[in-house]
Amino acid sequence: MECCCRILTSSIGKKVQVALAGLFLCVFLISHLAGNLLLWGGPELFNHYAEALEANLLLPVAEIGLVVLFALHILVALRVRWENKQARPVGYQVSEWAGGRTIGSATMMWTGLAVLAFLIVHLKTMRFVDHGTEGLYKHVMGQFANPGYAIFYLVAMVALGLHLSHGAQAAAKTLGVENPRITPVIQKGGVIFAIAVAGGFGAIAFWACWLAGGR
């Protein structure tokens, strides 16, 4: 037990927690994107999907799991960053951009905080609302009828894309998957995944705004 605690609170243990929570959150993103793409099928299909989801008895368990994953990913990542800063004397601090880093890796904390800000607004306007009898489809489309709301989503998706573009490679490195043949594949795969996921959500926001009259 004591040994387990020591592993979890070690520097590498904390990084592994951030990496694993991030990977599970990617699984959520894929399923959430797949569900949201049903908006393109029209009100009947999307509302049917939303009602089936809400009726699922396992939903509360999945939601608690999500909260734990988000909290773990964010809080432990911030702690690791703070400890790294403490361990590095001021004179030795190097620029975030040093050593040929990508924009994704250099802005990881800022894009992460931007996604967190997005999430707070997103949950307040999409999850914790009473859409009464109008159905979730009408509620979602109604939100995107406001072009400012859609633009906010598009900007947030740029932040999400940058965050994800470095995430896969960072997680692989933490989990010890590093080799001259595999690393470039993971890097490219991470960028493709980031573009597909952020682009998919962005396309939905753009389409919904356009269709809802924000054009």
Ligand code: HEM
């Ligand atoms: C076009 C983009 C998006 C749309 C249209 C959308 C739509 C929705 C809707 C309608 C809900 C409420 C579902 C319900 O009450 O049954 C929801 C919940 C949620 N969304 Fe999104 N979403 C989008 C992007 C995102 C992104 C990028 C993230 C994460 C970074 C995210 C994270 C969440 C979370 C965590 C929940 C709560 C899940 C739950 O409680 O079951 N969403 N979203």
